Amino acid sequence: xxxxxLGTKARFIERWCSILKPKTKNWINxxxxxxxxxxxxxxxxxxxxxxxxxxxxxxxxxxAIYHEKYDKTPPRxxxxxxxxxxxxxxxxxxxxxxxxxxxLSLYYIESRYAEDRDALxxxxxxxxxxxxxxxxxxxxxxxxxxxx
Numbered sequence: 765x766x767x768x769x770l771g772t773k774a775r776f777i778e779r780w781c782s783i784l785k786p787k788t789k790n791w792i793n794x795x796x797x798x799x800x801x802x803x804x805x806x807x808x809x810x811x812x813x814x815x816x817x818x819x820x821x822x823x824x825x826x827x828a829i830y831h832e833k834y835d836k837t838p839p840r841x842x843x844x845x846x847x848x849x850x851x852x853x854x855x856x857x858x859x860x861x862x863x864x865x866x867x868l869s870l871y872y873i874e875s876r877y878a879e880d881r882d883a884l885x886x887x888x889x890x891x892x893x894x895x896x897x898x899x900x901x902x903x904x905x906x907x908x909x910x911x912x
Contacts (some may be wrong), residue, residue, distance in 0.1 A: 784828075784832060784911065785831065785832055785835065787831050788828045788831045788832040788911070791824050791825070791827050791828030791831060791838075792824075792825065792828045792908065794824045795820075795821045795822075795823075795824035795825045795828065795904065796821075798817045798820040798821040798824060799817070799818070799821040799900065799901065799904060801817045802814045802815075802817035802818050802820075802821060802897055802900070803897065805817060806893055806894070806897055809890070811885075811888035811889065811890065811892070811893035812871070812881065812884060812885045812888045814888075814893050814897060815868070815871040815888060815893060815896055815897075816871050816872060818868055818871070818896055818897055818900040819842075819844070819868040819869065819871045819872040820872070821900055821904055822844055822865065822868055822900060822903060822904065822907070823842060823844060823847060823872070825903075825904055825907040825908065826838075826844065826847040826848060826850075826851050826907065827847065828907075828911065829851045829853065829907060829910060829911060830847070830850055830851040832911050833851065833852065838850070842869070842872045843869050844865040844866075844868055844869045845862075845865055845866065845869065848865060853910060856910070860899075861903055861906075864896070864899050864900070864903060865903075867896065868896070868900070870884070871884070
């Protein structure tokens with residue numbers, strides 16, 4: 765039974781991807797890889813790096829939406845709020861999603877600078893990282909559903 769369900773899900777994903785523009789598929793695949801990396805980093809207790817890759821997951825998913833919608837190269841930005849606005853989906857976000865995007869943006873910007881990393885890393889506990897990676901997975905799925 766499990767093989768049948770997995771096979772059905774795989775066929776659905778394959779069919780869904782076949783209707784997306786090739787560059788959109790590329791952005792989604794890159795986002796999926798980043799989410800998998802975030803999971804591996806979480807398992808290795810590299811929480812700061814895990815959250816950086818959560819940010820990268822959502823950034824690339826937003827760029828996929830932008831490309832699919834406008835058939836143009838997405839803005840070369842990393843601020844998730846700016847990308848949401850550029851993709852034209854700001855009105856579809858609730859407060860929980862907006863708060864997560866704001867949090868994830870910090871992990872991109874502040875994790876890049878040594879003087880900010882130590883303070884940021886202190887807040888990266890297993891509990892915090894688990895909560896954020898779970899929310900990232902939910903928003904990633906939601907963003908992919910927007911393109912269906």
